[in-house]
Amino acid sequence: QVHLVESGGGLVQAGGSLRLSCAASGLTFSSYRMGWFRQAPGKERELVASISASGLTKYYSDSVKGRFTTSRDNAKNTVYLQMMSLKPEDTAAYYCAAVPINYSSARSTDREYHYWGQGTQVTVSS
Numbered sequence: 001q002v003h004l005v006e007s008g009g010g011l012v013q014a015g016g017s018l019r020l021s022c023a024a025s026g027l028t029f030s031s032y033r034m035g036w037f038r039q040a041p042g043k044e045r046e047l048v049a050s051i052s053a054s055g056l057t058k059y060y061s062d063s064v065k066g067r068f069t070t071s072r073d074n075a076k077n078t079v080y081l082q083m084m085s086l087k088p089e090d091t092a093a094y095y096c097a098a099v100p101i102n103y104s105s106a107r108s109t110d111r112e113y114h115y116w117g118q119g120t121q122v123t124v125s126s
Contacts, residue, residue: 002026002115004096009120012086016124020081022096022117029077030054033104035113036070036081038092038122045110048094049081052101059106064090086124093119 008020022034033052039045049070050059058070067086072079079096097113104112 002098004098004115004117006094006096006117006120009094009122011123011125014086014088014124014126016086017082017084018086018122020083020094020096020120020122022079022081024077024079024098027098027115029098030074031101032098033101033106033108034070034072034079035097035099035108035110036068036079037095037097037110038090039095040092043092045095047107047109050106050108051079052106057106083122086122088124088126091122091124093121095119 003025006022012018035050036048037045038048048061048064051070051072055072067084069082096117098115099113
């Protein structure tokens with residue numbers, strides 16, 4: 001059974017930083033693209049970043065480009081999202097998700113992802 005468990009969310013002031021982690025189990029982690037999504041109340045879920053199985057190809061949405069960085073450690077079955085210069089509009093529940101690398105692209109939408117974590121809340125105060 002596949003499990004994705006996010007951690008690292010919390011309350012931070014605008015301009016601050018947080019690092020989210022997502023630990024995966026039950027799958028061959030190095031064969032999966034990993035995505036980070038977020039969903040704010042009343043808004044659709046959006047792709048924030050994705051990283052290929054090897055870690056060589058990364059995608060960032062325009063809203064976070066230059067502020068967020070995703071990375072992965074395949075030896076630890078973990079993917080990370082380093083968030084810097086946080087803004088109040090970054091407030092959302094953040095989810096990691098996994099999709100087989102052969103069935104995805106860097107901009108794959110949430111419908112294409114197979115497995116999801118439970119989410120972690122990020123709140124940025126102004």
